[in-house]
Amino acid sequence: MAIAVKLSGDIVTVRQTARELASKLRFSLTDMTMIATAVAEIARNITSYAGTGEIRLFVDDREGRQALVIQAEDQGPGIPDTVHALEDGYSTGRGLGLGLPGARRLMDRLVIDSTPGQGTLVEMWKWVPPDA
Template sequence: MGREPRRAVASDRPAAAPRPEAGAAVVVPGETSIPVRSDADVVLARRRGRELAATLGFGPTDLTLIATAISELTRNIVLYAERGQIVLKGIERNGKVGIVVVARDDGPGIPNVPQALESGFSTSGGLGLGLPGVRRLTDEFDIVSEVGRGTTVTVKKWKR
């Protein structure tokens, strides 16, 4: 171990422990981390997310919304950062069950986050980040991005 420290990014553990937050969510089952390197990982990540959400008891419509959100987030990593990871976990807060998706990369970062969140749906022409769409598909949306350091998007979806 430590022989090739740069490869440690693809471990099964998240790079940093999740930060505790107000009304701290309790992790239900274990968490899954999926290294993201190519567009094949987009398919893998959304399938894993769908499986976990199905285990948590989400209905068919929510499963599709969750899988679609994961697809968009994972593709952003492939397109803009080339590599990163998707972390999936079940959570519980105030008796409600939910799923958390964390999309983390150490790519170029987003210079203007508010603009990325407001720039319409960007469906027709170029490659939009799709972040407004992801926000609509999920219940809670959080983004931390620093130019030159990377981007972390955290979304939550609660079971109805």
């Protein structure tokens, strides 16, 4: 099952969608909250820096295990230095620089593919509970 949410400012909808899917996959309440928070942080980055984008949620194999995968993609300005972007306090805008590093801490993995002037793809995942 794959869910795609077009994003143009409505962070609440994508956050709720992520939480509902996590619930169906039998994540704990704590994990559901962490997933929803991470999705909201990434969605806020899209709306703040790119304006619009898309967030896709699906279950897939990652590193030999089932994972809830979240892909957030935009065609915005890109991230010139992805290494620094994952450090607390680093921001190219007016934010506090906590979005990407915070999302990385909340999820099991987070990877960024970004090209300045062409956009960004952030993929993060959380291992699906074995009893799902």
